[in-house]
Amino acid sequence: MSFRNNSIARKLTFIITLTAFIVLAISSIVLVWSQFYSSREAIAHELNSLAGVSGFAVAPAMIFGDDQAAHKMLQALKTQPDLLAAELYLNNAATPFAMFTANKNAKASLALHNTAQEPCGKAVFTSQQVILCTVVEMDGDVLGRLYLQADLYRLYKGLGNTLALFAGALPIFCLLAFFTAHRLGTVLARPIRHLADIATLISHDENYALRAKKYADDEIGQLTESFNAMLEQIQLRDDMLSAHSRKLEQLVEQRTRSLSDTVRQLSASNEELKDFSYIVSHDLRAPMINVQGFVNELALSLGDLRKNMDEVMALVPEHKKAALLEILDDDIPTSTRFITGGVAKMNQLLSGILKISRLGRQELNISVVDTQRLVTDNIEAIKYQSDQASAQFQVQPLPPVEADPYLLAQIFANLLSNAIKYLDPKRPGKIEIWADNQPDHVSFFVRDNGLGVSEKDQKKIFEMFRRGSNHTVEGEGVGLNYVKSAIKRLGGTIAVESNPGQGSVFSFTLPKR
Numbered sequence: 001m002s003f004r005n006n007s008i009a010r011k012l013t014f015i016i017t018l019t020a021f022i023v024l025a026i027s028s029i030v031l032v033w034s035q036f037y038s039s040r041e042a043i044a045h046e047l048n049s050l051a052g053v054s055g056f057a058v059a060p061a062m063i064f065g066d067d068q069a070a071h072k073m074l075q076a077l078k079t080q081p082d083l084l085a086a087e088l089y090l091n092n093a094a095t096p097f098a099m100f101t102a103n104k105n106a107k108a109s110l111a112l113h114n115t116a117q118e119p120c121g122k123a124v125f126t127s128q129q130v131i132l133c134t135v136v137e138m139d140g141d142v143l144g145r146l147y148l149q150a151d152l153y154r155l156y157k158g159l160g161n162t163l164a165l166f167a168g169a170l171p172i173f174c175l176l177a178f179f180t181a182h183r184l185g186t187v188l189a190r191p192i193r194h195l196a197d198i199a200t201l202i203s204h205d206e207n208y209a210l211r212a213k214k215y216a217d218d219e220i221g222q223l224t225e226s227f228n229a230m231l232e233q234i235q236l237r238d239d240m241l242s243a244h245s246r247k248l249e250q251l252v253e254q255r256t257r258s259l260s261d262t263v264r265q266l267s268a269s270n271e272e273l274k275d276f277s278y279i280v281s282h283d284l285r286a287p288m289i290n291v292q293g294f295v296n297e298l299a300l301s302l303g304d305l306r307k308n309m310d311e312v313m314a315l316v317p318e319h320k321k322a323a324l325l326e327i328l329d330d331d332i333p334t335s336t337r338f339i340t341g342g343v344a345k346m347n348q349l350l351s352g353i354l355k356i357s358r359l360g361r362q363e364l365n366i367s368v369v370d371t372q373r374l375v376t377d378n379i380e381a382i383k384y385q386s387d388q389a390s391a392q393f394q395v396q397p398l399p400p401v402e403a404d405p406y407l408l409a410q411i412f413a414n415l416l417s418n419a420i421k422y423l424d425p426k427r428p429g430k431i432e433i434w435a436d437n438q439p440d441h442v443s444f445f446v447r448d449n450g451l452g453v454s455e456k457d458q459k460k461i462f463e464m465f466r467r468g469s470n471h472t473v474e475g476e477g478v479g480l481n482y483v484k485s486a487i488k489r490l491g492g493t494i495a496v497e498s499n500p501g502q503g504s505v506f507s508f509t510l511p512k513r
Contacts, residue, residue, distance in 0.1 A: 009182075009189035016181030021174050028166040035162055039155045043082075043130060044123035047148050050080065051134035055146045058088055059138040062097065070098035078102065082150045084129065088136070090144040097144065120145060128152055191215040195227060208235035298336060364404045364489065366513065371398040371408070371444070375433055378412045385420050391429030398444070399437045402513045407486045412446075414479045415506050419448040424501075441492075441511050449503040453496065462494070483508075 054077065061070035074086045077100050085101040120133035130150050136143045191214075198212045208231050214224045372395070379386070379393050386393070401408070416431070423429040429449065436443040453461060462484045487494050491511045498504035 007189065008192055009185040012185030012188060013178065013181040016184065017174065017178045020177035020181070021170075024170055024173050028163075028170065032159060032162055032166070036155070036159055039158060040125060040130075043150065043152070043155060044132065047123060047130065047132040047150055048134070050077070050083075051132055051146055051148050054086065054148075055134050055136040058098065058146070059136055059143055062088070062090065062136060062143045063138060067098050071100075074098050074100035077148075080150075082152075082154055083148065084151055085147075085149040087147045088144060089147070091142060093144070125152075191220045191224065195220075195224060198227075202231070208238055298332075365406070366402055366404060368400050369403050369405050369408055370400050371435070372400075374405070374409055375412055375416075378409065378416050381413070382417055382420060385417070386429070386431075389420050389423050389425075389429050391420055391423060391431055394430070394432045396432075396434035398433070398435045399442055401442050401510050403490050403510055407490060411483050411486050411508065414483045415446045418479060419446055419450065419504075419506075422504075423448060423450040439512075441509050443507055443509045445505055445507045447503065447505040452500040452502055452504055453498040454500050455498075461496070 054073070057073050058070045061067070061073065070088055074088065077083050077086050083102065085099070087096040087099040087101075089095075090097050120135050123130050123132045129152060132148045132150075134146050134148075136146050194215075195212050198210055202208060202210055211228045211231065212224045214221050375395055375398060379395070416433075419431045420429065427449065432445075432447045434445050436445070462480050484494050487508045487510070492509045494506065494508040496504060496506050
């Protein structure tokens with residue numbers, strides 16, 4: 001388990017133990033470092049005192065050139081346990097005047113120091129040894145130099161003992177710090193753990209009547225009081241919400257019953273309206289056909305009457321003959337043409353109503369439709385009209401969709417024929433068809449550069465028997481309403497964007513089933 005996911009008690013124990021270890025380790029390092037330098041200073045001070053005494057002792061022998069006496073005096077230094085060598089040089093001499101050595105390699109080392117003629121008075125420490133140079137004087141005259149070389153064994157032994165002491169004591173102190181931190185962390189984390197347990201229990205059981213125990217008057221105690229106060233507010237609001245929820249459920253139940261009744265009534269009314277539209281559009285066609293038939297019979301009878309009237313026209317007075325011919329040749333034929341046109345118009349409107357009424361009754365046959373081929377077939381079907389309008393089609397790759405093939409064919413047929421019908425005769429027609437394939441739906445677009453639709457007409461052109469302001473093109477106002485109803489049956493929507501004089505873009509969206 002990572003440190004972040006540990007309990008607060010474990011985190012506190014770890015932090016306190018680690019802090020104690022770091023403090024003890026740093027303190028040990030500082031103490032050892034301090035002991036190391038203080039021991040070096042003590043050794044340098046002892047050598048300096050020993051060099052002063054020895055230099056005072058050998059000064060008379062150097063004055064009288066008695067190297068034997070000087071040698072004997074230096075041999076007395078062998079009682080010093082750390083001293084490795086001592087060499088006495090006269091001024092500017094390359095060889096020692098007298099010497100003492102406990103190490104055969106010390107002579108060459110001291111000779112090098114004498115040759116370098118380094119300033120005396122300061123001890124020179126290496127990793128294992130220390131060398132001190134002192135000037136031998138008598139009555140203010142410099143007689144020569146005395147070099148002392150000592151071992152640092154005692155220094156490192158003392159440091160080793162100190163390190164061993166710290167190494168043995170550090171685990172004990174860390175163990176004591178761990179147990180102290182563990183106990184302290186447990187005590188400090190107990191109120192927090194209690195709060196966490198209460199919060200988990202409330203979250204699981206949603207029992208806001210529970211309260212946390214206050215252990216002390218510290219910050220955690222204040223947090224506990226605030227937590228309990230928050231629980232009281234939540235419990236109060238929960239009770240209020242429960243009361244409102246019960247009232248809302250009752251109100252929703254009443255509204256649902258009322259809405260269900262309304263939906264049933266609307267559904268029944270809608271079915272009755274569909275039946276009425278079907279009956280009206282279907283049954284009215286028979287009387288209209290009869291009217292058209294009798295009008296045709298009237299025209300035939302009028303022709304027969306006109307032939308028979310030619311034989312008696314000679315017997316009719318001239319002033320009545322002109323009036324009779326105007327009635328037979330002008331008034332009656334004009335009236336029959338108006339009647340025939342009105343019957344044809346009424347028949348087209350009834351056909352539109354019947355077509356839309358049948359759309360609501362038609363059972364959908366959903367299958368995968370190759371829209372690329374469907375659009376190509378529709379373009380071929382209206383090739384004569386497009387050639388007459390000098391229209392060019394640009395069809396981009398279209399994806400297959402799941403839809404009713406018949407309805408989708410009717411949708412494209414109406415949109416493409418409308419695009420040709422409303423082209424501007426002043427410029428060559430251009431009609432583009434493309435699609436936008438999205439994860440949950442497919443959008444199809446039909447764009448033309450025709451007359452366009454004004455903004456105020458863009459909504460009403462989808463309504464039954466409603467057309468735009470441009471009435472120079474014949475139509476009944478049924479096609480786009482049929483397209484809208486068919487797309488709605490397939491679960492999609494239709495929209496139009498248009499600029500008068502520039503063209504229109506009709507788009508419809510079908511869901512992916």
